[in-house]
Amino acid sequence: MKYSNFFIPTFRENPSDAKIKSHVLMIKSGMIKQETSGIYSWLPLGFKVLKKIIKIIEDMHESNGINQILMPTIQGADIWKISERYDTYGKEMLRIIDRNNKELLYGPTNEEMITAIGKHFIKSHKNLPRYFFHIQSKFRDEIRPRFGVMRAREFLMKDAYSFDKDEKSGELTYENFFKLYLSIFDKLGLKIIPVRAPSGEIGGNLSHEFHLLLETGESKIFIDENFLKNNFSDFKISEIKSINSFTDELYESLNINQSFTQLKSTELGHIFLFGTKYSKSFDFKIDYENDKIFPYMGSYGIGISRIPAAIIESSNDDNGIIWPKEVSPFDIVLINLISNNESTVSFCEDLYSQLKAKNYDVLLDDRAERPGIKFSDADLIGIPIQIIVGKNFVDSKKIGVKTRKNLNEDTVYSDNIIEFIKQMDI
């Protein structure tokens, strides 16, 4: 992609209304624009990051046998009356009346709809277990949306749902989702702490949240001092159930005697094994050994549009964002410092093609801007590798290679550049 053709409207000044670093940097790097309170557009750079995150989540769900579907954003109120959540969900639910005076709502979550889908299609235990996920916009009418996409009203969520024949099979599914979540966050470069959580209005009695430690986080979690030494991905369901970490809500309700360390964090995922709560209220029964049973269900959410902000919040410096390789919008920014010089232009065009042929995703800064602007934009948008082609190249075929995370710069002969990039540890 050429910078001149890829719209990255960067700003020099800090936005006045942004209170945390990630919100400031997402505005300054032209990733997002607020449309109205708590509602954002994702601009090309922001959307490219979002797509990389979505791709990772989709692939890892698919390779775990979880089928992708797409449920609509708008739901009929009728199914929420069946589960009796229409009244209990509270004012966060965006209620809508259509032109025929029918009650609709913008889905804040989809337990009711997936139960209705299950009831419609699944008739026998032979069809179980079944796992579905979808990635769709959700709306929760927060009273105080803030911190940019970290706490928005309209946001993108991955929600998955499971149908099992009984509690034992449901717990195995829950264990697998628990591990899948750890590997997804690991792949995204995020050190995540799983904590036991209350089930709240979703229901059931087994629930965990996945938290990222952040000074600016709005959540508090309580953990045992020895807790972080664990490798949670080895855990069996019994260990998952008794894991020694808690959300503040659960911690306060438990009245625990032991002393726990309190940390600030942000919630990125939440899983629930709620059992037969919805299959019972929908009277969703399936055939099982000459009997009829209520399938055992769970739901598993990841707040996708919050992830870029969480990554930035934990990975930045005074110059801007530092993207981990896996979710960086580009692998390399190739900066031509002298955009009106024939030799740098043709070298950069050629290198750009070569790198693309080797499957690097490259942003070629071909703009007619001052070097200072190109340098500060490159640091701000935070792509892991910067290749700098300027006077040194014209004079002596030498180019700069800067690693964004530590700002180290190496000088490399232009003939060796591809080899050099290949061995870089970013």
Add this chain to the structure above:
Amino acid sequence: MKYSNFFIPTFRENPSDAKIKSHVLMIKSGMIKQETSGIYSWLPLGFKVLKKIIKIIEDMHESNGINQILMPTIQGADIWKISERYDTYGKEMLRIIDRNNKELLYGPTNEEMITAIGKHFIKSHKNLPRYFFHIQSKFRDEIRPRFGVMRAREFLMKDAYSFDKDEKSGELTYENFFKLYLSIFDKLGLKIIPVRAPSGEIGGNLSHEFHLLLETGESKIFIDENFLKNNFSDFKISEIKSINSFTDELYESLNINQSFTQLKSTELGHIFLFGTKYSKSFDFKIDYENDKIFPYMGSYGIGISRIPAAIIESSNDDNGIIWPKEVSPFDIVLINLISNNESTVSFCEDLYSQLKAKNYDVLLDDRAERPGIKFSDADLIGIPIQIIVGKNFVDSKKIGVKTRKNLNEDTVYSDNIIEFIKQMDI
């Protein structure tokens, strides 16, 4: 993907409420499920088709330098009051009041929002031209939603928007989108007829729709007899403007003397060059040669979720769907007729891996179902190539290869199967 793990809930009976073939077949093949009037879920098979279509549209937009963004579904009413469309848009607009009594709406289209984005970020003609697209759910509160996803209330749309410095540059952009649309529909295997259209409430005086001829189509178009001989993709803007085909609405308003052929069709795309209508109402000015000018704008829509239905409507037989290769959910269905036989199981598993390694997208029907069910499901879901492994394989290493579009079946020795598939013309 193994059939046992990919959820395709097929039905034998015709659904009572479906009036057109595509709606019948999408229900019977388990592609979609209605949630409430005009609102659908896409099940795994349906969503896989949708994703293939989305990928084609995304790639072709990107290779034309059109930047992908994501605008939200919910918009503030304020921007629609600026353009004065809040009142004129009519009851199709789904109006919403949030918990703070602020007026919101579910976007039926995004001209207002993209103009606000343009005004916020684009300050100079040096930033033009700029093209953006996004793929997002839209809502239009149809009084009579019908024909499944063909005329839904919530639907997926690709909408693109252009900013140019003047009319001439805007017309060049319009010409490029016109040609891009023809190549997208061509790639999707659809024979599309461009017709001149009135601009309606979007505004401006240059607009075309892209129609698929369909007996069950709800639209009427009027064309000159010689019209279909044209290669529209060679057309320049003057020819595009004077193209001899019309929507019924435009045809009736023009009072044309010449006789035209009337055909039934379905609209899949609509483009508008509306000029400065929105930039003026938003007072969006940019610097241009010591002056301030209003950018010249256009918008370009494709009804994505209508496309699978349109394809099915024009490509089916009594047995079910016939997917064109480009958008088929899978390339090949590999049917193991004897799922409890060791030699067919191991052959199918092995062939499945080999085909996947050659980048074929394969559905392996490993279910413990009767051959009759496997055959009728394979015909119903319409994957181009069926590989049939049964008694013939056990006896003499022979397998069947059926071409879905003409139901021809060849017998091939198992050793030659990969070579045979490679040379198939589907």
